Amino acid sequence: MYVYLGIDVGSVSTNLVATGEDGTIKHSIYMRTSGKPIEVVQKGLKLMHLALPPGTKVAGVGTTGSGRHLAGVMTGADVVKNEITTHAIAASNVVPGVQTILEIGGQDSKIIILRNGVVSDFAMNTVCAAGTGSFLDQQASRLNLDIEDFGPQALQSKVPVQIAGRCAVFAESDMIHKQQMGYNIPDILAGLCEALVRNYMNNVGKGKEILAPVVFQGGVAANAGMKWAFEKALEIEVIVPPYFNVMGALGAAMLARESTNRRKTGFRGFQVADSDFCSGGFACDGCPNICEVVEIQEGGRVIARWGDRCGRWSNALANEEKIS
């Protein structure tokens, strides 16, 4: 059996997907990145290797997410693609005819507008991270609530409380205030969901023409409260696809299939899970920019460098980070 691997290394979660040649998902893994992208990618590869039937061959690898370059270097990826493109590709394959994609991840949120199967517009949150998964995570832990219980609890609300969602910091103080006033938790949680949706629509969704079918994906789509709040605000049915939390990885796997196209893959094999990778950094003192150069080593050998503005170090390895 041949499979295509997609790896999405995000700020909060790292996901791996193996798809068959027909694009169906054979296995998917969702893990927390916990600030250790290298270890998590290795662990994910190990788990994937165990989960796939023996004798499975990897015919292509694609990486995406904010750690895509790192994962790409480690695995020898055939394609390294930004998360907007991979999300769009995955959604348009899973839900044919999709016109709007709402994606809320750990530290970013984006909206992708498709028309006739092609991305026609997109937006990502700018300098503000209000309304992303990290904030919900943090609030849930502050309320001593498992993030998994967040959605079901919010759905029990009868009268959602109005919460100022413009800024995550002020939303928190507003929530504390509402708690002290004696509102119950489900109402506050539902109010929080509504506030985040409001913020999302004002920031990211500003001026965008949102047409059905609407797909909601990314880790936050697990939260039924957010789905409810989106449906209430948009007055459109919101579809949460079955593999909503690994859509980026799925898109990367689909792109890998397209880009290898029966050519040989650059995949370095599952044994990279046991290689000794280490990342280090140093401050280049070549000019007052003092770039923090990141160096990835495998068994003591430097395999990639990035982070320098002038290319002094990355060019030395002829591994320049380019936009493609």
Added chain:
Amino acid sequence: MSIKVGIPRALLYYYYHPQWVTFFRRLGVETVVSRETTRGLLDKGLKSTVDEACLPVKLAVGHVLDLRDRVDYIFLPRIVSTARKEYICPKFLGFPDMVRHTINNLPPIIDCNFNLYHKGSSPADFYFQVGKFFTRNPAKIIMAYNASKAALEKHNLDMQSECLPVRQEHAADGVGNCNGINIAVIGHPYVIYDNYISMNMVKRLRDSGARVLTADHLPESVVREEAFRLPKKMFWTINQRMVGAAYHYFGREDVHGLIHVASFGCGTDSFTGELIERCARCGSHKPMLSLTVDEHTGEAGMVTRLEAFMDMVRWRRNLADAAATL
């Protein structure tokens, strides 16, 4: 040893540097331009400026600090207006004073007024005032002024043939597999031409195979005519240029996408961006991307957005090509 005048590589330097440099050279004055922006230089500027100032002003303060100890004068013209009944951002107007009151041990500042707001005003008045710092001979000033005017005209013509200021590269240079994708980059000259602040945006776009067009590649008459479509005259010259250029590029068949670059804290960018975006939504179906630059050094966000934007532009173009052959 000749007198040295320092010119910060910031703000309207990007429009007027050939004129300024030529003028001083003709007066026998040496010019020193501050070094290109680096993190160290920006940090110094950030620390010395009031927090309310916008990013370009903070950066300009950094450039003044870079010049402070190695020149005899610092040239900070008080640019009020560069065209009749139009203004430049008020922060430019107050910039010499802001610098004077926040930085110690400054050499003398040349902060003559450059104001063309009123009828009958001429740039010559400004250059006369500046010239008087260095010579008493009016004929010498007139000659220097005429030479500087010619230099500016040549620069403007160069720009219209798609050069970029300072680096003097041609827009088509360095494009690898140029498959005819043209991207208009609309933003303040001191943001998009500064490699550090814009995080090498122009180079990144070129590396990915795009030809980059900016507002300055258009003759002023075209820009003004397009900006005339606004219901009310935009009286900020630079923003008028941005809006006019955006409208022009939206209407052009051969331009495949537009990137609006705003700097954090810029008041006029907030509504210029909105005006351009509205045009993108109603009058045109071209892809448009809005980027905001700030003090952050992480390039990942910028790279991701540019990558996705280029993917989108290519994808849509291929689809349009396919539709045309059907």
